[in-house]
Amino acid sequence: MRKMILWLTKRQVSLLIEDSKRNYSIESCGLLFGLITKEKAIVKKVIAAQNILKSPTEFQINPEEFIRHLFEAEKKDLELIGFYHSHPAAPKPSVIDTKYMKLWPNSIWLIISTVDYSIGAYQAVNGKFEKVDVKVTES
DSSP states (O other): OOOOEEEEEHHHHHHHHHHHHHTTTSOOEEEEEEEEOSSEEEEEEEEEEOBTTOOSSOOOBOHHHHHHHHHHHHHTTOEEEEEEEEESSSSSOOHHHHHHHTTSTTOEEEEEETTTOOEEEEEEETTEEEEEEEEEEOO
16 A cells, blocks of 8 residues: 655745744645655645635635636646645644545645644545655755
């Protein structure tokens, strides 16, 4: 059985944490672009997005903003790897997350805890939720 690994740089992790702190009262959210295979996903670009729900328990990215970022990434030969958002708890998928993860199979959902700024990543594969290993590099 394959095990997916998500590769991020220290700078990207810092951006995720900064976004979570900036939007503390609501879930921060955004997009992860880069290169993805069955075994690994390498993040090349992190895009912070506005949570149009302004909710502490769920997020939604403006559809027009989402489409614009998809087109911009495509021009740079980058794929949508997945999404990130924050939780005021452990970095594990909520019931709401699992509902939407099913709609985006194989996309990675990276979650940042605003309690201790730890991160977790998950993926819906063949109807099951799998933890994704996260590796952080210098650059």
